[in-house]
Amino acid sequence: MNKKIGFIGCGKMAQAIIGGILKSKAVTPGHIIATAKTKETLADVKNRLGIEICFSNKQAAVETDILFLAVKPDLHSAVIDEIKDYIKPGAIIITIAAGISLDYLEKAFGQKIKAIRSMVNTPSLVGGGMSVIAANTLVSAEDLEEVIQIFSSIGRAEVMEEKMLDAIPAISGSSPAYVYMFIEALADGGVKAGLPRKQSYQMAAQAVLGAAKMVLETGKHPAELKDQVCTPGGATIEAVAELEKKGFRAAVLSAMEECYDKTKALSDNNK
Structure with missing residues (x-):
């Protein structure tokens, strides 16, 4: 995959996805960049995974082709306000937070974006995850295959209509x-x-x-x-x-x- 992947937020789930990507060799460590609030988190991630790190969410947005919003639901609004004018044209925006809809992402960014809503679970931390993703109409078949490849690196991945995603937390x-x-x-x-x-x-x-x-x-x-x-x-x-x-x-x-x-x-x- 010849894409740069970014993570705004680098908690356990983001680290699990990064680890899966690197294990699958989909991209090299130099093609992944992550931000976090603390120096300790970034230093740990840098030492263990060898990826690029930074404190600037804007920098991550500018550089990446696939951008994960790996923050809590209540932080999405502030993060999107910060980066919406800096994302690369054609970038794929992926949220891993519960309850964040595709419509919410489109409205928050205030522009046409390629948006993915995903639901992942904690067994992803050991490569046994179950991820379900839904995409808006701007996401191409090729884009979707790349996203499926990423989520398949931490377990199984399934594509479903967004209207079904509210039922996913209860079952997986x-x-x-x-x-x-x-x-x-x-x-x-x-x-x-x-x-x-x-x-x-x-x-x-x-x-x-x-x-x-x-x-x-x-x-x-x-x-x-x-x-x-x-x-x-x-x-x-x-x-x-x-x-x-x-x-x-x-x-x-x-x-x-x-x-x-x-x-x-x-x-x-x-x-």
């Missing part, structure tokens, strides 16, 4: 938190049965990882894979029956509805 953005709770509960069950805590976490986490890979790599319906584990009259079907009795599915669905409502409210406030 926030859901790692639910899974961590599930892993913790599994480990507690192992400890209750007499297993050491460390090994209980390892076995629970590996079981979840393996089950997820089975869904992704076999293409089979999760219900079919569940049935393969549940032998007639066995222990697993007893456990599944107890989960159903305690409202396991209903609790997950209810949690996702709450998450969606909160995300939708944030999005509505940024239109």
Whole structure:
């Protein structure tokens, strides 16, 4: 990729994306520039990743072909006001913040821009992320392929219509938190049965990882894979029956509805 990529804000998620880009060799460290508020953050990033750093958001905007707005939602307005007159013609602007719509970006910049709205999750930090992106009409097929290449470097990437993005946090953005709770509960069950805590976490986490890979790599319906584990009259079907009795599915669905409502409210406030 013969493009320069910029990051305004260089927190953990931005660093994960930068690390993925460099690991995939999509560009060299010299083709990435990042800004941050503190000298400590920039020095650390420079030492570990070898990328270009600066304190000037305007400089990052002037130099880059693909510019990530990697700041919190409430900082977008101030950052965009600062850089909107300095972005390169034809630059692709990407937000990774929840609730920042394409329409918001277009209005805030006050000009026609190539805009991408994305939703990423924390497993991106270990290359196991799920990213969903939506683009406005000015983003070409070639532009989109380059953006997909970037997000694929930290896991899987999917392109969807923007109207669907408010539902994404509940299923992939926030859901790692639910899974961590599930892993913790599994480990507690192992400890209750007499297993050491460390090994209980390892076995629970590996079981979840393996089950997820089975869904992704076999293409089979999760219900079919569940049935393969549940032998007639066995222990697993007893456990599944107890989960159903305690409202396991209903609790997950209810949690996702709450998450969606909160995300939708944030999005509505940024239109």
